[in-house]
Amino acid sequence: MDQEIKKQEAEQQPDVQKSALRELWEFVFDLVKVFVIAAVIIFPVRYYVAQPFIVSGSSMEPNFYTGQYLIINELAYHLHDPQRGDIIVFKYPKDTSQYFIKRVIGLPGEKVKIENNHVIIYNQQNPNGFTLDETYLPSTTQTLPVGNGITTLGSDEYFVLGDNRIASSDSRFWGPVPRNDIVGKVLIRAFPFQDFKKFDSVNYQAAQP
Incomplete structure (x- = not known):
């Protein structure tokens, strides 16, 4: 009787080992699948x-x-296209290995004038500024x-300024930003968490100079 029980246990042991090995491979396969799916989703994002x-x-x-x-x-x-007031990250035109963050002020084809502590925009819709x-x-x-405070923009150029105007290196000093050098628009300030904010388009109220 004891011999029969031992024989049955010996016959069942390989099945237990095979089952454990199969579960291990299934776990590894599922893990790899998760990583692949995550990579497919995260990489393009x-x-x-x-x-x-x-x-x-x-x-x-x-x-x-x-x-x-x-x-x-x-x-x-x-x-x-970028809109006036957008906060953008772009490649610094004088050294494209560096990335700057500024605000879009002037759009392609416009003339930007800085005078009396104000920014004045001249375009087809507002020829008088x-x-x-x-x-x-x-x-x-x-x-x-x-200089004279006046910049005329080409068909693919943007005039950008920092919000801290007295401490910003921007289009006043080194000129417009080409469209192709713009990386993207600031969407969210994510961290620190207490400073979290989503940034929407700016609705400017135009006043005649």
């Missing part, structure tokens, strides 16, 4: 739709501070011109 950007410098204060973590929408400008009402800036902000 990370490289073609949205990517992180960490703020460095004071040029966009008080709206952005060094160390804040932003999510950039890279897909947006494949669907439409209109002054931007920049409500996102502190009332004490000083917008000072460089």
Whole structure:
């Protein structure tokens, strides 16, 4: 009797080992499948739709501070052109290995004039110009011109300024940003969590100068 029981146990042991091995392979296969699916989803999102950007410098204060973590929408400008007021990340025209964050002020074909602490835009709709009402800036902000303060933009050029106008290297100093150098639009300020904010389009109220 004992011999029969031992024989049955010996016959069952390989089946138990096979079952455990099969479960291990199924687990490994499921794990690989999860990683593949995640890669298929995350890779295009990370490289073609949205990517992180960490703020460095004071040029966009008080709206952005060094160390804040932003999510950039890279897909947006494949669907439409940058709009006035958009906060963008772009390649610095003088050194495309560097990335800057600024606000779009002037659009292609427009003339931008900085005068009396104001930004004035001239275009086909407003040949006499209109002054931007920049409500996102502190009332004490000083917008000072460089040179004669006038920039005429080409068909694919954008005039950008930092929100911290007295501490920003921007289009006043090194000229417009070519369309092809724009990486994407700031979508979300994600970190620190207490500073979380989604950024929408700016609705400017135009006032005649």
